[in-house]
Amino acid sequence: MINIEEQRIILSKNGEEMLSLVHNQVQLAYEAFTSFDTDLAEEIILKENRVNALDVRIEKDTDHFIALYSPVATDLRFALALLKINYNLERIGDQAFDIANHTIDLNQKLVPELVERLQFNLMFETLESMFKDVENAFINENLKVARKVFKKDKIINSINANAFEIVAEDAVKNPELIRQYLMALMVMKKFEKIGDLLKNISESIIYFIDAEILKHKKKK
Amino acid sequence: MESRFISEINGKKNYSNTMSDMMSEKTEDAKTEAPIAEKYKLQTKDVNVFYGDFQAIKDISMNIKPKSITAFIGPSGCGKSTFLRLFNRMNDYIEDFKMEGKIKIDDKNIYKDKIQLEQLRKEVGMVFQKPNPFPKSIFENVAYGLKIQGIKDKKLIADRVEKALVQADLWNEVKDNLSKSALTLSGGQQQRLCIARTLAVEPSIILMDEPTSALDPISTAKIEELIHHLKQYYTIIIVTHNMQQAARISDYTAFFYMGELIEFDKTKKIFTNPEKKRTENYITGRFG
Numbered sequence: 251m252i253n254i255e256e257q258r259i260i261l262s263k264n265g266e267e268m269l270s271l272v273h274n275q276v277q278l279a280y281e282a283f284t285s286f287d288t289d290l291a292e293e294i295i296l297k298e299n300r301v302n303a304l305d306v307r308i309e310k311d312t313d314h315f316i317a318l319y320s321p322v323a324t325d326l327r328f329a330l331a332l333l334k335i336n337y338n339l340e341r342i343g344d345q346a347f348d349i350a351n352h353t354i355d356l357n358q359k360l361v362p363e364l365v366e367r368l369q370f371n372l373m374f375e376t377l378e379s380m381f382k383d384v385e386n387a388f389i390n391e392n393l394k395v396a397r398k399v400f401k402k403d404k405i406i407n408s409i410n411a412n413a414f415e416i417v418a419e420d421a422v423k424n425p426e427l428i429r430q431y432l433m434a435l436m437v438m439k440k441f442e443k444i445g446d447l448l449k450n451i452s453e454s455i456i457y458f459i460d461a462e463i464l465k466h467k468k469k470k
Numbered sequence: 471m472e473s474r475f476i477s478e479i480n481g482k483k484n485y486s487n488t489m490s491d492m493m494s495e496k497t498e499d500a501k502t503e504a505p506i507a508e509k510y511k512l513q514t515k516d517v518n519v520f521y522g523d524f525q526a527i528k529d530i531s532m533n534i535k536p537k538s539i540t541a542f543i544g545p546s547g548c549g550k551s552t553f554l555r556l557f558n559r560m561n562d563y564i565e566d567f568k569m570e571g572k573i574k575i576d577d578k579n580i581y582k583d584k585i586q587l588e589q590l591r592k593e594v595g596m597v598f599q600k601p602n603p604f605p606k607s608i609f610e611n612v613a614y615g616l617k618i619q620g621i622k623d624k625k626l627i628a629d630r631v632e633k634a635l636v637q638a639d640l641w642n643e644v645k646d647n648l649s650k651s652a653l654t655l656s657g658g659q660q661q662r663l664c665i666a667r668t669l670a671v672e673p674s675i676i677l678m679d680e681p682t683s684a685l686d687p688i689s690t691a692k693i694e695e696l697i698h699h700l701k702q703y704y705t706i707i708i709v710t711h712n713m714q715q716a717a718r719i720s721d722y723t724a725f726f727y728m729g730e731l732i733e734f735d736k737t738k739k740i741f742t743n744p745e746k747k748r749t750e751n752y753i754t755g756r757f758g
Binding site: 254255320321322323324325326327461 | 713714717740741742743744750753754755756
């Protein structure tokens with residue numbers, strides 16, 4: 251195997267590690283918030299350092315890859331895409347970190363009816379499915395799977411858009427739960443942001459596989 | 471001292487000799503076919519080259535636009551230099567060489583019997599891998615081609631030498647030592663001198679066969695800058711093994727493999743998203 255291929259495999263493995271680490275952070279953040287587990291929230295906050303360290307390592311290694319190996323064609327697209335994927339993953343890590351902080355700020359466990367009404371579970375399940383698609387598409391360079399992410403992001407957006415009306419309606423009836431409602435809205439906004447960032451990652455994966463730039467285009 | 475030719479060089483170049491001068495047969499069709507010649511400086515159609523039983527070039531058709539830089543890339547022995555040397559009929563002297571197909575410059579077939587080879591080589595200049603100045607003065611090296619052409623007017627020769635040295639970005643370094651031996655120049659300067667020698671006879675096409683492979687990175691950068699500058703006056707075709715050089719300086723890139731033209735496209739396309747897997751494997755260093 252020639253050296254540039256070895257280096258690309260190392261970078262790819264780092265990308266997989268970052269994906270897995272950030273995915274896990276989001277899973278833990280959901281669990282911590284919905285079960286009001288502040289210990290778990292503290293763990294997420296501590297693990298944010300690992301996300302940041304890996305982010306810096308990937309950025310440095312990719313810089314070296316470009317400087318030392320002068321990649322072209324698929325290798326160049328991969329390196330450029332990895333920089334963007336890494337940047338978006340780090341931002342997802344930040345969202346998980348914020349959710350962990352919101353968990354600590356929450357004064358009690360979310361009431362189950364609220365979780366159900368806001369379709370919190372469906373939102374998280376959809377995000378989980380998007381994460382799996384992104385991981386599969388990145389590892390196996392699968393265009394078809396990468397494109398699935400766009401439709402799923404629309405589900406997330408729709409759940410988030412409905413949440414405001416639900417909260418506005420319910421908060422009047424249950425003013426004592428107003429803090430929960432506001433926290434839930436803030437966390438849903440974070441989940442919606444994670445959906446957008448996963449969509450960006452999908453665009454980068456499609457770019458490195460197929461050289462197609464999807465930024466600012468309507469997704470089918 | 472600023473050369474009096476700088477303004478002329480920066481302006482529009484007027485070629486005194488064209489391919490129609492080179493052809494002893496002039497036809498009326500030349501006028502009606504002019505638009506094709508304007509679109510493509512050089513055209514090849516179904517070109518095959520044989521050295522005895524060995525086929526070095528296989529069915530290559532290609533159109534090269536005027537005032538563009540085209541890079542020929544490919545592994546050693548793929549036929550890129552053979553193909554390049556067809557354009558000034560340098561292969562004619564190789565034993566058992568045989569060519570099929572058509573090669574047209576300014577829409578004139580250069581493999582017709584009536585072609586004047588001296589005129590063709592004046593029109594299609596060539597720069598080689600290793601700088602090859604003659605053991606003469608700097609001035610005599612550049613003036614050589616003009617004297618061969620029979621030009622005797624000393625002022626005209628001096629003007630053309632200066633103009634060529636300015637164009638080759640060597641004038642400021644040698645203007646006070648024109649009578650010095652060319653062999654005292656550095657490798658990079660010698661190569662620029664060879665480029666000046668080519669430019670002095672005012673060609674319209676310049677062929678370059680790995681012109682920087684024997685040079686250090688600074689001399690290489692100077693030559694690359696020079697090639698980029700010359701593009702506004704000349705059609706340049708360069709054979710290079712340096713992928714980054716092809717990517718940096720050319721408008722179009724042709725990838726050759728085992729005598730075939732695998733892919734020919736804009737350089738940006740070839741180096742970001744080539745159509746053919748074999749091209750991608752080669753430029754990414756996975757074979758060849």
